Amino acid sequence: MQTVSNSIIVEKVKTSKIDKVDFKNLSFGKYFTDHMMVCDYKNGAWEIPKIVPYQPITLDPSAKIFHYGQSVFEGMKAYKDADKNVWLFRPLENQKRINISSKRLAMPELPEHYFMDGLKALLKLDHKWIPESEGSSLYIRPFVFASGNGFHASPSDEYKFIIACSPSDSYFAGKVRVLIEEKYSRSADGGVGFAKAGGNYAGQFYPTQLAVEKGYNQVIWTDDHHHEYIEEAGAMNIFVRINDTLITSPTSDRILDGITRKSILDIAKDENIDIEVRKITVKEVVEASNNGSLKEMFGAGTAAVVSPIATFGYQNKDYDLPELDNSYASRLKKRITDIQYNRAEDKFGWRYAVDVN
Amino acid sequence: MQTVSNSIIVEKVKTSKIDKVDFKNLSFGKYFTDHMMVCDYKNGAWEIPKIVPYQPITLDPSAKIFHYGQSVFEGMKAYKDADKNVWLFRPLENQKRINISSKRLAMPELPEHYFMDGLKALLKLDHKWIPESEGSSLYIRPFVFASGNGFHASPSDEYKFIIACSPSDSYFAGKVRVLIEEKYSRSADGGVGFAKAGGNYAGQFYPTQLAVEKGYNQVIWTDDHHHEYIEEAGAMNIFVRINDTLITSPTSDRILDGITRKSILDIAKDENIDIEVRKITVKEVVEASNNGSLKEMFGAGTAAVVSPIATFGYQNKDYDLPELDNSYASRLKKRITDIQYNRAEDKFGWRYAVDVN
Numbered sequence: 001m002q003t004v005s006n007s008i009i010v011e012k013v014k015t016s017k018i019d020k021v022d023f024k025n026l027s028f029g030k031y032f033t034d035h036m037m038v039c040d041y042k043n044g045a046w047e048i049p050k051i052v053p054y055q056p057i058t059l060d061p062s063a064k065i066f067h068y069g070q071s072v073f074e075g076m077k078a079y080k081d082a083d084k085n086v087w088l089f090r091p092l093e094n095q096k097r098i099n100i101s102s103k104r105l106a107m108p109e110l111p112e113h114y115f116m117d118g119l120k121a122l123l124k125l126d127h128k129w130i131p132e133s134e135g136s137s138l139y140i141r142p143f144v145f146a147s148g149n150g151f152h153a154s155p156s157d158e159y160k161f162i163i164a165c166s167p168s169d170s171y172f173a174g175k176v177r178v179l180i181e182e183k184y185s186r187s188a189d190g191g192v193g194f195a196k197a198g199g200n201y202a203g204q205f206y207p208t209q210l211a212v213e214k215g216y217n218q219v220i221w222t223d224d225h226h227h228e229y230i231e232e233a234g235a236m237n238i239f240v241r242i243n244d245t246l247i248t249s250p251t252s253d254r255i256l257d258g259i260t261r262k263s264i265l266d267i268a269k270d271e272n273i274d275i276e277v278r279k280i281t282v283k284e285v286v287e288a289s290n291n292g293s294l295k296e297m298f299g300a301g302t303a304a305v306v307s308p309i310a311t312f313g314y315q316n317k318d319y320d321l322p323e324l325d326n327s328y329a330s331r332l333k334k335r336i337t338d339i340q341y342n343r344a345e346d347k348f349g350w351r352y353a354v355d356v357n
Numbered sequence: 358m359q360t361v362s363n364s365i366i367v368e369k370v371k372t373s374k375i376d377k378v379d380f381k382n383l384s385f386g387k388y389f390t391d392h393m394m395v396c397d398y399k400n401g402a403w404e405i406p407k408i409v410p411y412q413p414i415t416l417d418p419s420a421k422i423f424h425y426g427q428s429v430f431e432g433m434k435a436y437k438d439a440d441k442n443v444w445l446f447r448p449l450e451n452q453k454r455i456n457i458s459s460k461r462l463a464m465p466e467l468p469e470h471y472f473m474d475g476l477k478a479l480l481k482l483d484h485k486w487i488p489e490s491e492g493s494s495l496y497i498r499p500f501v502f503a504s505g506n507g508f509h510a511s512p513s514d515e516y517k518f519i520i521a522c523s524p525s526d527s528y529f530a531g532k533v534r535v536l537i538e539e540k541y542s543r544s545a546d547g548g549v550g551f552a553k554a555g556g557n558y559a560g561q562f563y564p565t566q567l568a569v570e571k572g573y574n575q576v577i578w579t580d581d582h583h584h585e586y587i588e589e590a591g592a593m594n595i596f597v598r599i600n601d602t603l604i605t606s607p608t609s610d611r612i613l614d615g616i617t618r619k620s621i622l623d624i625a626k627d628e629n630i631d632i633e634v635r636k637i638t639v640k641e642v643v644e645a646s647n648n649g650s651l652k653e654m655f656g657a658g659t660a661a662v663v664s665p666i667a668t669f670g671y672q673n674k675d676y677d678l679p680e681l682d683n684s685y686a687s688r689l690k691k692r693i694t695d696i697q698y699n700r701a702e703d704k705f706g707w708r709y710a711v712d713v714n
Contacts, residue, residue, distance in 0.1 A: 028508070030508075032418070032419060060413055061393055069428060070558075106559070106562035106563040143423055152385050153558050186548075188543070189542055191541070197556065198559075201425035202426040202463070202549075202554065202556055206461055206463040303510075
């Protein structure tokens with residue numbers, strides 16, 4: 001059952017479980033494909049990646065992931081076009097970013113070819129799992145975590161790099177209501193906010209729960225100094241349209257350098273939309289809402305794609321965004337998804353073909 | 358092999374591995390006792406705790422601990438006195454604090470009796486593992502992590518609470534050299550710095566590695582705004598003695614409410630030492646060092662106990678602390694360890710007897 005292909009060891013499942021999954025009711029990140037890629041870091045080096053049946057992981061109770069939060073991840077998607085060709089979107093950006101995250105968390109960087117060859121070998125085996133209905137895709141989760149043992153609060157000596165895939169529907173169902181946060185914070189100057197580190201997410205759950213209890217879907221994080229500037233939304237970067245200008249915060253050590261974010265900026269430029277990459281104050285957004293110049297707000301991220309915001313809450317007041325025909329959000333979403341699903345020319349060279357035959 | 362004692366299910370090992378451990382060379386957190394306590398949270402409730410042989414944990418690759426850093430922990434110690442009686446130190450403080458941490462990480466709080474009964478049942482089985490040599494103890498690690506599955510960035514629906522124990526020597530060997538951090542930060546206002554959350558530790562490893570490369574053991578974290586105030590050292594709270602006044606930072610949402618920290622404050626008060634709990638600027642400490650009024654700096658924490666600092670580095674300069682006879686650090690360390698090891702009267706009522714017979 002074990003074969004070696006392109007220096008990756010492949011062990012296939014005996015029977016696929018694909019028939020047990022209802023592709024009409026996928027939700028997000030709930031079902032997993034037949035295989036996964038596993039690559040172990042031991043004795044100072046990454047071992048040869050293996051494709052194995054999707055299976056549980058066994059760890060010592062002292063494994064550092066349980067105690068010291070040493071983990072990073074990426075979010076990617078595989079798309080299937082009308083001819084059943086398989087595409088990735090700017091995958092090398094994810095490969096680079098997981099290493100930027102790893103470095104900040106004192107974790108070993110991954111060789112580019114292990115990341116890309118592992119991913120391609122996995123998609124070759126599991127490409128039938130890529131959903132074909134509108135808005136669906138195969139969500140890909142590369143992640144690295146500390147698997148070495150010991151209670152000493154210091155970096156692990158062993159790590160596991162895994163890629164697992166989940167056929168998924170949209171991340172948000174329906175209109176998004178966000179709350180601009182005034183008390184809690186996502187990240188510190190000089191902290192790990194720019195990294196896709198596990199701990200950044202756990203810290204957001206409680207404030208997000210409080211927002212959900214008030215009827216919102218997500219929190220818009222502000223700076224931890226005076227909660228004065230709009231930063232990002234945890235699962236997505238934030239764009240604001242005032243009059244006809246599209247504004248987003250510059251990336252920093254507190255804000256994730258989102259791949260969808262920077263693609264949206266390039267497409268907006270190509271669409272001759274006025275762009276400003278600068279700090280945005282909450283005050284400015286509230287004033288723009290009050291005087292009618294705030295036209296749109298939307299989130300951008302791999303899971304969220306482009307998610308229009310219907311309402312933002314701030315200081316116990318809700319501000320509704322207008323409903324526009326031909327909004328920037330809908331134009332930009334169409335442009336980026338047309339590239340992702342191979343429905344339009346890819347003038348930026350972002351599409352990445354995966355040979356699954 | 359399975360017995361039920363005080364509503365805790367107990368499954369003992371067939372053969373102890375205690376003879377395989379060299380108690381003269383324990384180091385810290387490297388060896389683990391025969392048993393561990395496991396308690397699962399499922400369907401909205403904590404199940405009955407079980408004591409089982411120390412064994413690996415098996416999780417789905419999508420378990421949220423690997424992706425979103427949802428984990429909290431505590432550090433405690435069990436001490437054996439000359440008559441082989443077993444003692445804990447203020448264990449209810451740990452029990453309370455793990456719930457404070459859990460709440461901030463959107464994790465379910467633990468019932469007090471599960472924590473305490475589980476701990477006592479575990480110590481009853483594994484008390485032979487408590488080292489008896491000076492400075493050694495049984496390090497106890499209660500921890501809770503997200504064991505539920507799914508790639509959606511939201512709180513887990515299942516958790517595991519585990520207590521594992523490790524016979525350990527001192528955390529620091531020898532004199533401690535610390536570097537006052539000027540670039541990186543540990544935590545944000547409104548963040549999770551006050552919680553013993555896994556992600557707080559992973560974020561410290563890289564800046565600490567940089568400090569270690571420069572010849573220091575630990576980083577002293579400063580505020581993330583202007584790196585102006587001394588906060589804590591990650592594995593310990595920080596005390597500064599200027600002339601005869603002992604100063605430590607007030608706790609905040611960035612600083613852990615250390616149990617050793619507050620015990621040291623109580624003992625210092627009892628010793629008629631002048632105490633100031635207030636913000637300390639880096640500038641003040643550097644000036645005090647330059648004019649000779651800086652007498653001592655030390656860290657305080659469960660693992661670190663009281664660790665005198667020999668040198669601090671700041672802006673590429675090293676500042677040595679004087680070597681004092683009868684230092685506050687040595688007096689306070691003696692007082693607290695005499696209570697912990699039952700060598701002195703416990704006027705504060707901190708010692709907690711564990712019946713192991």
